[in-house]
Amino acid sequence: MPIIKQYNNVTVYGKLPGEDSETICNSVYSAKDGYGVVYRLDKPVGGIILLAKRSFDGEIVSKKYSFICTGRPEADVGEFHDFLYHDPGSNRTFPVKRMRKGVKEALLHYELQSYDKGSNMSLVTAVIQTGRTHQIRAQFASRRMPLAGDGKYGSRIKCPIALCCAEVVVRPSVNAAEERFVYGTDDIYPWNIFTEAKRG
Numbered sequence: 001m002p003i004i005k006q007y008n009n010v011t012v013y014g015k016l017p018g019e020d021s022e023t024i025c026n027s028v029y030s031a032k033d034g035y036g037v038v039y040r041l042d043k044p045v046g047g048i049i050l051l052a053k054r055s056f057d058g059e060i061v062s063k064k065y066s067f068i069c070t071g072r073p074e075a076d077v078g079e080f081h082d083f084l085y086h087d088p089g090s091n092r093t094f095p096v097k098r099m100r101k102g103v104k105e106a107l108l109h110y111e112l113q114s115y116d117k118g119s120n121m122s123l124v125t126a127v128i129q130t131g132r133t134h135q136i137r138a139q140f141a142s143r144r145m146p147l148a149g150d151g152k153y154g155s156r157i158k159c160p161i162a163l164c165c166a167e168v169v170v171r172p173s174v175n176a177a178e179e180r181f182v183y184g185t186d187d188i189y190p191w192n193i194f195t196e197a198k199r200g
Contacts, residue, residue, distance in 0.1 A: 003028070004048070004181055007172040010058060011035075011051040012181050017044055017160045025051050039063075042134065047165025047183045059171040061178055065126045065136060066113075066166035068190050069145040070155065072122045076112040081105075082142070086133045092152060093138035106132045108139060114194050121148060121157075123194045125166065136163060148190050159189050 002014035011028055015021065021040040028051055029035040038050035038060065047065070052058070082095040084106045096103055110126040122145070128135055134153075140146065141153035148162035149155055169180045185191040 005179075007176075009053045009056065010170070010172045012168075012170065013049050013051060014183055015041055015046055015049045015165075017046040019043070019046075021049055024049070039131070041165055042137075042161075042163075044161045045163050045165070046160075046185070047163075048168045048181050049165065050168070050170065058173045058176065061169040061171055062167075063127070063165065063169075064167040065128065066123070066164055066185070067126070067136060067140075068121050068123055068148045068162035068194075069140050070121060070148065070157070071145045072115045072120075073110065073112055073124065073143075073145065077110070079107065079109045080139045080143070081107050082139055084132050084135065084138060093132065093134040095138065095142045104130070104132050106130045106135050106139060108136065116193050119190065119193055121190060121193065123191075137161075157190065162190055 004012040004014050020043050021037045025037050034054050035051050036054050038052050041047055041049055083099055083103050084093050085096050085103045086093045107129040108126050110124050112122055112124055114123040126136055137147055137150055137153050146153045146155040148157040149159040150161045164183050164185055166183050169178050171178050186195040
């Protein structure tokens with residue numbers, strides 16, 4: 001079980017793609033312990049999650065996502081601001097032109113880390129301000145940059161969805177020091193394309 005670190009009131013867990021956040025929590029703690037998932041990741045997505053007492057008094061200082069998309073953003077650093085609607089029937093999220101019932105504002109800031117011309121794929125990191133369902137997946141796909149492996153949003157690349165919660169800085173309790181946790185993906189396709197480029 002990929003438990004990265006345990007405090008008295010917080011467990012830092014490296015979620016594997018395909019695992020369900022709630023199921024993980026129930027496998028680590030019994031329901032009577034009063035623990036829950038501080039934030040969730042889509043089932044196909046890997047990365048760092050936190051399990052904590054419902055009275056969690058710590059702080060998530062920062063949280064960064066890493067992903068690989070088809071194509072290249074127009075700017076190396078930028079932000080996407082959209083109105084998103086999530087359709088429960090298809091379990092898909094779509095940008096719409098204006099606010100209406102069921103629509104939520106979505107904002108993320110991204111930074112291009114590397115571009116591989118041979119595969120026409122980009123390694124990107126992002127910080128999301130709003131945490132909407134499928135936010136990164138939908139916002140990039142709507143700009144013709146679907147995430148690698150994300151067939152739901154138009155990717156033709158055959159691999160697990162190349163998206164993870166890659167870095168989290170946590171203060172586990174009010175008076176505790178901050179700690180940084182990183183989720184590794186270097187040896188997995190298509191992440192290894194960019195690892196090999198660094199080595200070369």
